[in-house]
Amino acid sequence: MDFLRDPFGFVIQEYTGWLGGLGLPAGWVDIIAKLTGALVLATGAMLFVVFLIWYERKLIGRIQDRFGPNRVGPWGIFQPVADMLKIFTKEYITPIGADKFAYNLAPILAVAAVLLLWSVLPLSVTVVGTDLNVGLLFLVAVGGLGEMSYILAGWGSNNKYALLGAFRLVAQLISYEVPLVLSALVPVMLAGTLSVNGIVQAQESVWFIVAAPAAALIFFIASIAEIGRSPFDLIEAESELVAGYNIEYSGLKFGMFFVAEFLHAFTVSMIFATVFLGGWQGPGAAEIPVLGFVYLMLKTFVVYFVTILFRGTLPRFRIDQMMNLNWKVLTPLSLALIMAMAIVGGLTRELPVFWQVIAFLLVNLLLLGATDQLMRLSQSRKTKSNLPMQPLRKVLTTSTKHGAGE
Amino acid sequence: MIPLAWYLIFSAALFCIGLFGALARKNAVAILMGVELMLNAVNVNLIAFWHYYAQMRSTPYVHGLAFTTMVFVVAAAEVAVGLALVISAYRRRQTPVVDELTLLKG
Amino acid sequence: MNGLQVVFLLAALVSLFSAAMVVSARRMMHAALWLVLTLMGVAVIFVTLQSSFFAVVQVLVYVGAIAILIIFSVMLTRRVMEDHGDQILPGWRAAGLVAGLLFAIIVGFLALWQGFTTMLVELPADADNLLDLGQALVSPQGYALPFELASVLLVAALIGAITIAVDRKEDQHG
Numbered sequence: 001m002d003f004l005r006d007p008f009g010f011v012i013q014e015y016t017g018w019l020g021g022l023g024l025p026a027g028w029v030d031i032i033a034k035l036t037g038a039l040v041l042a043t044g045a046m047l048f049v050v051f052l053i054w055y056e057r058k059l060i061g062r063i064q065d066r067f068g069p070n071r072v073g074p075w076g077i078f079q080p081v082a083d084m085l086k087i088f089t090k091e092y093i094t095p096i097g098a099d100k101f102a103y104n105l106a107p108i109l110a111v112a113a114v115l116l117l118w119s120v121l122p123l124s125v126t127v128v129g130t131d132l133n134v135g136l137l138f139l140v141a142v143g144g145l146g147e148m149s150y151i152l153a154g155w156g157s158n159n160k161y162a163l164l165g166a167f168r169l170v171a172q173l174i175s176y177e178v179p180l181v182l183s184a185l186v187p188v189m190l191a192g193t194l195s196v197n198g199i200v201q202a203q204e205s206v207w208f209i210v211a212a213p214a215a216a217l218i219f220f221i222a223s224i225a226e227i228g229r230s231p232f233d234l235i236e237a238e239s240e241l242v243a244g245y246n247i248e249y250s251g252l253k254f255g256m257f258f259v260a261e262f263l264h265a266f267t268v269s270m271i272f273a274t275v276f277l278g279g280w281q282g283p284g285a286a287e288i289p290v291l292g293f294v295y296l297m298l299k300t301f302v303v304y305f306v307t308i309l310f311r312g313t314l315p316r317f318r319i320d321q322m323m324n325l326n327w328k329v330l331t332p333l334s335l336a337l338i339m340a341m342a343i344v345g346g347l348t349r350e351l352p353v354f355w356q357v358i359a360f361l362l363v364n365l366l367l368l369g370a371t372d373q374l375m376r377l378s379q380s381r382k383t384k385s386n387l388p389m390q391p392l393r394k395v396l397t398t399s400t401k402h403g404a405g406e
Numbered sequence: 407m408i409p410l411a412w413y414l415i416f417s418a419a420l421f422c423i424g425l426f427g428a429l430a431r432k433n434a435v436a437i438l439m440g441v442e443l444m445l446n447a448v449n450v451n452l453i454a455f456w457h458y459y460a461q462m463r464s465t466p467y468v469h470g471l472a473f474t475t476m477v478f479v480v481a482a483a484e485v486a487v488g489l490a491l492v493i494s495a496y497r498r499r500q501t502p503v504v505d506e507l508t509l510l511k512g
Numbered sequence: 513m514n515g516l517q518v519v520f521l522l523a524a525l526v527s528l529f530s531a532a533m534v535v536s537a538r539r540m541m542h543a544a545l546w547l548v549l550t551l552m553g554v555a556v557i558f559v560t561l562q563s564s565f566f567a568v569v570q571v572l573v574y575v576g577a578i579a580i581l582i583i584f585s586v587m588l589t590r591r592v593m594e595d596h597g598d599q600i601l602p603g604w605r606a607a608g609l610v611a612g613l614l615f616a617i618i619v620g621f622l623a624l625w626q627g628f629t630t631m632l633v634e635l636p637a638d639a640d641n642l643l644d645l646g647q648a649l650v651s652p653q654g655y656a657l658p659f660e661l662a663s664v665l666l667v668a669a670l671i672g673a674i675t676i677a678v679d680r681k682e683d684q685h686g
Contacts, residue, residue: 102545133642134642137565137569141568144572152545155541170580174576194642407517407632408631415619420527420531423531424531425607426610431535431599433540435582436543442551443531446551446574449554449558450554450558456561460641468648471566471645472655482573486669487673493588493676494676496589497679
């Protein structure tokens with residue numbers, strides 16, 4: 001194992017070899033090595049957030065024709081460090097009547113839920129925390145823990161606005177989990193495995209975004225909704241909810257929610273890059289593992305850049321629009337997509353890979369086009385039948401009922 | 407490595423705790439939680455026995471797993487309908503307490 | 513006693529304790545949170561049974577969906593921030609007696625069975641149960657019919673839940 005070709009794998013091998021040399025039993029060596037790996041990965045990910053915050057603020061600044069942070073260090077790169085120091089020194093305030101246990105557990109759980117996602121993501125050929133055979137399902141299931149932390153925060157704060165924010169957030173997360181899981185089924189079908197590393201390896205010849213662009217689009221939209229970024233950021237709509245579930249938090253506890261949000265945004269970009277953009281696959285990645293890590297980071301940053309572009313350019317949805325988009329467009333589309341992909345996959349099983357991919361691509365584009373036409377049709381019908389006064393009345397009634405009564 | 411007995415005793419205890427909850431709690435949602443505990447105990451039992459039978463024979467053995475899948479489906483359906491009923495009853499009678507839902511007593 | 517047994521005992525103790533808290537906590541919200549802990553403990557128990565698929569499904573379905581639904585309905589059905597009064601019916605002693613008796617009966621009968629003390633050994637890793645399970649669920653010789661019935665049940669529950677819980681305008685007047 002050459003150090004330059006695979007520094008991570010080299011260090012891991014040396015470390016486990018050193019642990020084994022200490023005379024510990026094999027089981028203990030395994031446990032200690034895994035614990036150290038988890039510790040290093042978690043610390044690295046959390047420190048990485050410092051850079052992410054700077055990157056995002058700088059980009060958003062450019063989009064809004066500002067400079068962004070530019071005072072601390074070259075190009076303002078140490079600005080998040082200064083922010084962190086400020087947040088560390090702030091006072092912890094626990095509101096009266098708060099449920100102490102839930103209130104304090106929530107920020108920890110929020111960060112932990114995001115860090116858990118990293119345990120099954122393959123960073124390169126040799127570096128993967130655990131190659132679970134149900135890895136993709138694990139990624140979705142851990143999202144449920146994040147929801148739990150938001151509920152705990154909203155309920156534990158003893159604040160109406162926090163509770164309302166948590167309600168909204170969880171309603172949104174649960175709703176968008178449906179198209180997220182359904183669209184993630186398409187790569188699973190294409191790869192024939194639930195293991196994340198297996199899905200990456202199946203994309204050796206062609207990335208799944210080429211074979212299933214519709215699934216990739218649904219997955220991307222749903223994962224933006226999962227991280228609560230604009231245009232789905234109505235969980236922290238200042239004008240309606242003050243700031244959402246984390247209104248009562250201060251100091252480091254607020255900082256942990258902040259870190260969790262940024263890290264989650266980056267992590268879902270990484271999941272997208274892994275599932276649809278080939279993960280660490282790239283020229284020479286199988287022989288030189290460190291290249292795989294570089295490829296993965298490049299792809300992830302491209303996806304992350306697109307999410308920031310969305311955040312910087314799109315206005316916020318109204319809650320009924322958000323629910324309509326999910327239940328009336330994304331969910332039926334992903335269901336139709338799964339059926340179509342299964343049928344086409346069965347019909348073209350004998351063909352070479354190239355024609356199979358072309359068939360998948362055509363089906364995807366056909367479905368996307370049909371959805372587009374249907375949406376246009378319903379939009380034009382709506383505008384034709386509406387009287388001038390109706391839009392206002394509609395907003396008043398549906399916004400209180402979460403879009404259920406339209 | 408772990409005796410089957412441990413799993414069976416654990417699941418029996420979980421089932422009985424759930425049964426107690428379903429029988430003794432006032433709140434309709436708490437009764438549903440008790441039912442969930444019982445269903446979970448059933449799942450533990452099913453998977454423990456699946457493991458037992460899978461190690462007894464060499465051929466693939468999935469019946470226990472298939473049953474567990476069905477239990478998951480039933481649990482999801484039960485919770486959805488049960489909670490809808492609770493919410494509906496609460497909306498009309500302004501209480502989730504089953505003792506106070508005595509409309510049929512006249 | 514090996515590592516797996518320690519894991520099992522820890523998970524079992526945590527689950528049973530939090531299950532007891534679920535049925536005895538005064539505040540409904542706390543009961544719901546204890547329920548989450550119980551479900552996570554049961555997920556760990558599934559892992560010790562080499563059924564990681566069901567452990568993940570347990571977290572996905574129970575913690576991610578069912579527990580959150582329960583928490584939602586707890587929040588939607590309480591009059592004030594604090595729950596008031598006793599949460600236990602007056603006849604709880606009888607219920608406890610029934611539950612305790614049932615436990616004694618189950619364990620007593622199981623102890624008579626000779627397979628009770630079998631050690632569960634590790635299954636061979638190449639037995640890919642997940643694949644077999646998936647094929648069994650859709651093969652006509654296996655569980656295709658129950659699987660379809662389960663899907664119909666889910667759809668029926670979905671429609672039923674919406675029909676029951678929808679807030680119609682005329683209901684509020686009449």
